[in-house]
Amino acid sequence: ISLADLRALRIDQIKHQLMSVKDFKKVVVNAVDYDDVKVFVIALIEAIQAGQQLMFRSAAALTKVLGGIGDQALLTxxxxxxxxxxxxxxxxxxxxxxxxxxxxxxxxxxxxxxxxxxxxxxxxxxxxxxxxxxxxxxxxxxxxxxxxxxxxxxxxxxxxxxxxxxxxxxxxxxxxxxxxxxxxxxxxxxxxxxxxxxxxxxxxxxxxxxxxxxxxxxxxxxxxxxxxxxxxxxxxxxxxxxxxxxxxxxxxxxxxxxxxxxx
Known part of the structure; x- marks a missing residue:
């Protein structure tokens, strides 16, 4: 199975998990790198488009990927x-x-x-x-x-x-x-x-x-x-x-x- 197929499979699994969340149940996302975050975000967007409503408490990695924001230099x-x-x-x-x-x-x-x-x-x-x-x-x-x-x-x-x-x-x-x-x-x-x-x-x-x-x-x-x-x-x-x-x-x-x- 190819890496692309593996990621597609993960996306379906994560979407299914997100769609099953109700009554303020919690989901913890353990991402090792930005590729993991991107896989999660694709599943997240699909779940939201399917009508799921979620609240987030996150670090900057999630908003960076959601917003398609590129790397930038540290502030001066x-x-x-x-x-x-x-x-x-x-x-x-x-x-x-x-x-x-x-x-x-x-x-x-x-x-x-x-x-x-x-x-x-x-x-x-x-x-x-x-x-x-x-x-x-x-x-x-x-x-x-x-x-x-x-x-x-x-x-x-x-x-x-x-x-x-x-x-x-x-x-x-x-x-x-x-x-x-x-x-x-x-x-x-x-x-x-x-x-x-x-x-x-x-x-x-x-x-x-x-x-x-x-x-x-x-x-x-x-x-x-x-x-x-x-x-x-x-x-x-x-x-x-x-x-x-x-x-x-x-x-x-x-x-x-x-x-x-x-x-």
């Missing part, structure tokens, strides 16, 4: 900073995976950056937590207005309440995520650019902190790190918003991305 500072700003840039670091902490430590080698630790463990003391949020916002705005780029990062030690309190920890983690988002939500100073480090962090900051309804994906600043140009309806229209997943890149990738944006 000229692509990312359209108008020079008197304000500094802002990096929000929420992810607690080991790689993020290593990348934050590498970024700290940049002596021109300011760093603010957000003591998220104060979530256990509501009044003190509100004061801590206010402190972080005030310091961030003062520095940004003075032209200083700032990295705001959550306390690196994980909040551990002990055995059999996982549900309570989860509720507190949601409060912490809301607090990180509120820092961006309440900013009155428009940063030169914004980087959000972490999957949930970048999602919440984009949709709730920046109120983005529609954005243009400009490309990637580094492999696997997309950049949005925010829409006109957002809190800071037409700003470069870097979505930096927690486990992507080497220990120096965050520092390198900031170096590109700082110029």
């Amino acid at each position: 500072r000229d692509d990312l900073i359209q108008e020079e700003s008197p304000h500094g840039g802002l990096i929000m670091v929420g992810s607690h995976v080991k790689k993020t902490t290593e990348q934050l430590q590498a970024l700290e080698q940049n002596k021109e950056m300011a760093f603010i630790e957000f003591n998220t463990h104060l979530v256990l003391k509501p009044d003190a937590f509100r004061e801590e949020i206010d402190r972080v916002i005030q310091q961030t705005e003062t520095l940004l207005a003075a032209g200083q780029s700032v990295a705001v990062y959550t306390r690196r030690e994980r909040l551990d309440l002990g055995d059999d309190r996982q549900e309570e920890e989860l509720k507190l983690s949601v409060q912490i995520s809301d607090a990180v988002t509120s820092i961006v939500q309440r900013l009155t100073i428009r940063p030169k650019y914004l980087i959000a480090k972490g999957g949930i962090t970048s999602s919440d900051i984009g949709t709730r902190g920046l109120s983005v309804k529609r954005a243009t994906v400009a490309g990637q600043i580094k492999p696997g790190i997309p950049v949005w140009q925010t829409g006109e309806e957002s809190k800071f229209p037409f700003m470069s918003y870097v979505i930096f997943p927690g486990n992507v890149g080497s220990k120096d990738t965050l520092k390198e991305a900031v170096d590109i944006l700082e110029g």
Whole structure:
């Protein structure tokens, strides 16, 4: 059997699988390379044309193949900073995976950056937590207005309440995520650019902190790190918003991305 026949067979199998999905059942697509994605997309289009309705949560590979988008060079500072700003840039670091902490430590080698630790463990003391949020916002705005780029990062030690309190920890983690988002939500100073480090962090900051309804994906600043140009309806229209997943890149990738944006 030829490779073409094998792919045709796979397409029929995948289409059949997709057509059988109902009641919000999940399908996980494990693609090794872009050829796998292309086979899946052909089956996907055939299923949609046959009346199937599906929702997606995906990385960029799916949209790239669906849109027939070719490879392009990584973004440069000229692509990312359209108008020079008197304000500094802002990096929000929420992810607690080991790689993020290593990348934050590498970024700290940049002596021109300011760093603010957000003591998220104060979530256990509501009044003190509100004061801590206010402190972080005030310091961030003062520095940004003075032209200083700032990295705001959550306390690196994980909040551990002990055995059999996982549900309570989860509720507190949601409060912490809301607090990180509120820092961006309440900013009155428009940063030169914004980087959000972490999957949930970048999602919440984009949709709730920046109120983005529609954005243009400009490309990637580094492999696997997309950049949005925010829409006109957002809190800071037409700003470069870097979505930096927690486990992507080497220990120096965050520092390198900031170096590109700082110029």
